[in-house]
Amino acid sequence: MDIQLVLLIVCVVLLVAITVLLLNNKKQSDLSQIVSLVKRSMDEQRESVERQIATGVTNQFQRFDVIQQSVNSTLQSSREEISRQLRSFQEQIDSRLSSVQRDNTESIERINATLENKMKLLQESNEKRLEQMQGVVDEKLQNTLDTRLTQSFELVSKQLDSVQIGLGEMKNLAADAKSLKNALTNVKERGTYGEIRLEKLLADILIPSQFDMNVEIANGKRVDFAIKLPGNGDMPLLLPIDSKFPIEDYNRLLDADDKVAIDEARKSLAQRIRVFAKDIHDKYILPPKTTDFALMFLPTEGLYAEVVQNAALFEELRNKYKVTVVGATTLSAFLSSLQIGFKTLAIEQRSQEVWDTLRSVKKQFYEFEKHLNQARKQLQTVDSTMEKLVGIRTRAINRALRNVEELSDNSNQPQGITSGRLNASGWIENAEDMNEDN
Numbered sequence: 199m200d201i202q203l204v205l206l207i208v209c210v211v212l213l214v215a216i217t218v219l220l221l222n223n224k225k226q227s228d229l230s231q232i233v234s235l236v237k238r239s240m241d242e243q244r245e246s247v248e249r250q251i252a253t254g255v256t257n258q259f260q261r262f263d264v265i266q267q268s269v270n271s272t273l274q275s276s277r278e279e280i281s282r283q284l285r286s287f288q289e290q291i292d293s294r295l296s297s298v299q300r301d302n303t304e305s306i307e308r309i310n311a312t313l314e315n316k317m318k319l320l321q322e323s324n325e326k327r328l329e330q331m332q333g334v335v336d337e338k339l340q341n342t343l344d345t346r347l348t349q350s351f352e353l354v355s356k357q358l359d360s361v362q363i364g365l366g367e368m369k370n371l372a373a374d375a376k377s378l379k380n381a382l383t384n385v386k387e388r389g390t391y392g393e394i395r396l397e398k399l400l401a402d403i404l405i406p407s408q409f410d411m412n413v414e415i416a417n418g419k420r421v422d423f424a425i426k427l428p429g430n431g432d433m434p435l436l437l438p439i440d441s442k443f444p445i446e447d448y449n450r451l452l453d454a455d456d457k458v459a460i461d462e463a464r465k466s467l468a469q470r471i472r473v474f475a476k477d478i479h480d481k482y483i484l485p486p487k488t489t490d491f492a493l494m495f496l497p498t499e500g501l502y503a504e505v506v507q508n509a510a511l512f513e514e515l516r517n518k519y520k521v522t523v524v525g526a527t528t529l530s531a532f533l534s535s536l537q538i539g540f541k542t543l544a545i546e547q548r549s550q551e552v553w554d555t556l557r558s559v560k561k562q563f564y565e566f567e568k569h570l571n572q573a574r575k576q577l578q579t580v581d582s583t584m585e586k587l588v589g590i591r592t593r594a595i596n597r598a599l600r601n602v603e604e605l606s607d608n609s610n611q612p613q614g615i616t617s618g619r620l621n622a623s624g625w626i627e628n629a630e631d632m633n634e635d636n
Contacts, residue, residue, distance in 0.1 A: 208243050392441030392497040393422050399526060400425075400439075403533040408540060413438075421482045425536065427489065428543055438482035438492040439529075444470045448501050467504065468511050475519040483520055491520040493532075499525050 400409050400423060413424040413436060421438040429435035447470050451463035471494075478492050494515075496502040502525030506512055515521045524532060 208239070212239070392443045392495065395497050395526065396423060396439065396441045396495050396529075399529055399533065403530065403537055408537075410436075415482050415484055415488060419481045421492075424488070425533075427536075430486075435486070436488045438478065438488055439495055440474075440478050440482065440492065441495045441497065442471075442474045443497050444474070444501070448498075448504065451504065464504075464508070468508060471505055471511065471515070471523070472519075475515045475521040478521050479519040491516075491522060493529070494521050494523045495529060496523060496525055499527065502526075502528070 397411065404425070407426070409423055409425045411423055412420050414420050415424075415436070415438065422441050423439045425437040425439065426434035427437055444467060447463065447467040451460065451467055454460040454463045474494060478494060482488065482492050483490065496505065502523065505523050506525075512523060515523060
């Protein structure tokens with residue numbers, strides 16, 4: 199920049215000199231000399247400038263080398279300083295880590311020692327408590343064992359006393375059974391026993407209107423019980439049930455010791471059952487007033503089992519005399535099936551009433567569905583109204599609260615500006631509320 203300025207000054211000086219020479223009207227030869235002089239001067243100046251430029255470039259390169267060396271030395275010293283600081287920082291960290299590790303090791307050792315001591319104390323305490331508990335448990339077990347043994351011996355003694363009393367009662371019962379056996383030898387008393395048991399079974403399963411007692415089938419012919427079955431019109435169909443109790447023949451069968459005596463007793467019992475069946479058939483089976491079969495009730499299960507196991511006799515009674523032998527269990531099952539039939543018949547007779555009731559229920563259900571739909575629509579309307587009210591009123595309250603906050607924030611502003619802003623906000627909010635309500 200300095201060399202260009204020097205050249206510019208030289209050129210200006212030369213131009214001024216030429217101008218002066220021209221103004222003084224010098225000769226042409228002088229002008230040529232001046233021009234040659236100027237050229238030489240310019241050549242010299244150019245050479246001088248080139249030398250100065252070369253010298254300046256050399257100086258600049260030297261300066262650059264010095265700067266580079268200075269920068270390199272600075273960087274080297276910085277790297278060394280940073281390395282030294284890093285080594286120092288690493289040494290500090292290592293020392294701190296070693297210190298922390300030592301402290302942690304010491305703390306862990308102290309904690310382990312404390313835990314060992316506490317565990318030892320806890321173990322000793324538990325052992326003492328276990329010993330105490332074992333002593334208490336042993337004592338309680340011993341006391342309980344003594345108490346239980348004492349109670350067991352007392353209970354065994356009481357039971358032995360009860361057994362003695364029971365043996366005495368069994369003797370009394372055997373005497374009573376013998377007395378009952380003697381009493382049942384009377385035909386009238388046996389019949390009363392069978393009738394009482396038959397009446398109890400009928401009363402337990404059927405209702406009083408479904409059976410009658412001591413029913414007259416024909417002139418002077420009365421059956422013990424008759425079940426009323428559905429008949430033609432208002433007259434029921436009667437099912438005769440007569441109670442029989444051939445105790446003498448059955449006792450002879452039970453008292454028989456050899457096969458011959460047993461066979462004779464069984465034949466005698468079968469013959470007596472045939473006589474009873476013929477009597478029932480001739481007296482009580484009178485269709486259409488009665489069913490075409492009747493039931494013979496045997497009061498004891500043993501007697502019934504003895505008769506039923508003779509399949510030929512059972513089939514003969516049912517086919518020839520139209521009489522079916524039943525015991526207490528069999529009659530209960532038969533009566534239960536009849537009761538189900540009675541209920542089914544009652545349901546069939548009242549089926550029309552059931553259908554009328556179902557039609558009424560159906561109509562009431564339609565009305566219920568109608569009212570339920572109305573209630574559902576009203577609930578939906580209330581829900582939408584509440585949602586609208588909650589949303590709109592909540593936003594309006596929030597805007598009012600924001601206005602209060604703006605009023606608090608703008609309390610330092612001029613009164614006119616604040617009131618104007620609030621009035622404008624109020625008009626805008628009122629317009630929004632009207633739009634949302636619509």
